[in-house]
Amino acid sequence: MxxxxxxxxxxxxxxxxxxxxxxxxxxxxxxxxxxxxxxxxxxxxxxxxxxxxxxxxxxxxxxxxxxxxxxxxxxxxxxxxxxxxxxxxxSLRASNFDSERLKVNDKLGNPVMISTILVWRVQNTYKAAFDVDNYENFVRVQTDAAVRKLASMYPYDNFADEGLAEDITLRSSVNEVSEALEKEIDERLSIAGIEVLEARIGYLAYAQEIANAMLKRQQATAIVAARHKIVEGAVSMVEMALEELSKKQIVDLDEERKAAMVSNLMVILCGDKDASPIVNAGTLNH
Structure with missing residues (x-):
């Protein structure tokens, strides 16, 4: 050649x-x-x-x-x-290409809408003129193909119940995904003498048919994570309270009363609403 x-x-x-x-x-x-x-x-x-x-x-x-x-x-x-x-x-000038929003399946099979923004220019005029039929159309077609392949390689987002906490995702790993996309497009366009200057995701969202369900799932995941932190903090506070009471010998609690105290404190600390205390005017047994 x-x-x-x-x-x-x-x-x-x-x-x-x-x-x-x-x-x-x-x-x-x-x-x-x-x-x-x-x-x-x-x-x-x-x-x-x-x-x-x-x-x-x-x-x-x-x-x-x-x-x-x-x-x-x-x-x-x-x-x-x-x-x-x-x-x-x-032309040897840098050109921008904003692809159409494509409906593809991510690594988990969820349909997502995705598009890319590509900055490219001709580096080898011989390849651009003679190795492909129309180098501008070649850029568009190969960019769409690269985006479809990239979307199938990564999940849209991480979910704790699927064990993907360590994986790269389309939504959160912007730099890693952009580097992978740029490398994939550059390999495809090298046959046409095209140099890729920059490639990044321009639009990313779940497809309309599952967008509401996935939003609820994300909200539920966030609520569970928040509850986990609340419970973890409440247990630490109850443990600290019992240690301080025992250390300073403020009150001597048996196991039954410790259990009651722990139960009350956990309800107060983990509840969604402020607790309404009831003052006992009698003895502890009445």
């Missing part, structure tokens, strides 16, 4: 001077001498004019001679090339 060949054509300003001499001189000679042979000078000048080419910054021209690749011009400027060359313009 051929590789990209960078060329620098002839100076365009020099050939512009030759064009003006032949064109203006030919017209003047025809008028002055009435000789039709001077028309050849005008025709030659017009033929030379077909070879002028202007390359703007961050643009390129791929040159072909009767179907044969001649080279690529990447340096901006005003040039003159063989008039028989076919010139194909390829």
């Amino acid at each position: 051929k590789e990209e060949k960078i060329i620098v054509p002839a100076n365009g300003y020099l050939m512009l001077f030759v064009f003006l001499v032949l064109f203006i001189g030919g017209i003047a000679a025809v008028v002055a001498y009435k000789n039709p042979w001077f028309v050849l000078s005008i025709a030659t000048a017009l033929f030379i004019a077909l070879g002028f080419i202007m390359v703007q910054p961050n643009n390129s021209r791929v040159l072909l001679l009767f179907g044969k690749y001649v080279g690529s011009i990447k340096k901006n400027g005003f040039y003159w090339t063989n008039p028989f060359y076919t010139k194909k313009k390829i």
